[in-house]
Amino acid sequence: MDLRSLAMIISLFQMKQIELISFDAEGTVVTPDFSQAIWHEAIPALYAQKNGLDLALAKSRIREEYDTIGDQRLEWYDIEYWFNYLGLGSSEPVIESCLSKIAYYPEVTEVLASLAREYRLIVASGTPTELLSFLLRDIEPYFVRVFSSVSHYEQLKSPNFYLKICEEMGVKPGQVIHVGDNWQFDFLNARQAGITAFYIDRLGRNHQESLSDLTQLKSLLIPPI
Template sequence: MSEIKVVSFDAEGTLVTPDFSYAVWFEAIPERYAERNGIDFELARKTVEEEYRKVGDQRLEWYDVRYWFDKLGLGTPDSVMETCRSKVCYYPEVGEVLASLSGKYKLVIASGSTRDFLNHLLRDIEPYFTRVFSSLTDYKQLKTSEFYLRVCQAMGVQPERVVHVGDNLQFDFVAPREIGIQAFYLDRKQQSDGRNALTSLIQLKAYLADADNK
């Protein structure tokens, strides 16, 4: 096995829980929509969710909080996102794993979240990372194999020397494997029986320690 140089992490669902994003999309945005339109929260939430559905997650706009604030007539998102910051929450093993790996490897984020979200999501752990890549903000695409290739190029590293971990089977496992990255699917809820599925990042740390000793 090639020597590992870079360990790449997805952000949401991998390092940080979905609570912050949920609060932005399904609480703070409907709340502001309700205020602006003088309607009650439940109706606002229904209306906003219907608008989300019409666009759908295959279009890039779906992920773009600025697009939504504009479309729904809500001004700019910054202060609204700020009100949700207490919802940023890391999985229990994250601090320990990052502290331990950051001494041995270059750590990067390879995320599908936009930078508007990453700025909040990574606030307490950002110092561990050499680079933060957002497929949407930086390359205007979802996490495709091409995105991972761009990440490797930017890091000046061959894909075989990169390990990536994330909680989406297509975006974090299939796509990076297509170009030869050693990818691991993180299945925190243990819903799959995949051989390469990890249930916590502690297992990634163990795998790397093991690979190191070979």
């Protein structure tokens, strides 16, 4: 969507009221590389090794296990649940082996640095803190708070989660913008809480009211002179 249409969604009046900008983590500021490495490479490799299985077979079996739980249940996000369930021992060495894969989208640091000068920024993620603290390690200084729905509120990113964040940050939903790459958890649920939500569509799947990257958000909030 072009910037003029986006600007119409947040009217000038609303933009002046915005106090807090909330970011999803994975797929929004952090690339999927780390998650791909841990969930679809390292865990199946360890499972294959422990059970004397072929890697390809382990990968498909693990994928089936993930699908059985699905992303509407809390266990899906919980790395400790999976290590226990699959009998893989301690998750620490596996997490450590994937840390080099953590990467941010190219525009992220610059956009966060600019926005942090004008607004309070937070993270509102469904990733548990054990992983989130690693994922955000190089950009954490830009955020005044990091919220994990799973770790802090034992829930998915529901409308209630967003309301709790507003309460905790002392703002009304109308003073908040949230941006994320999950249509349900970032767009619909945040909007249901009364927050101005933007869907970030990095793959260009053409949802309405979507941003193609965070530079567009910056242009809306800090209009070029």
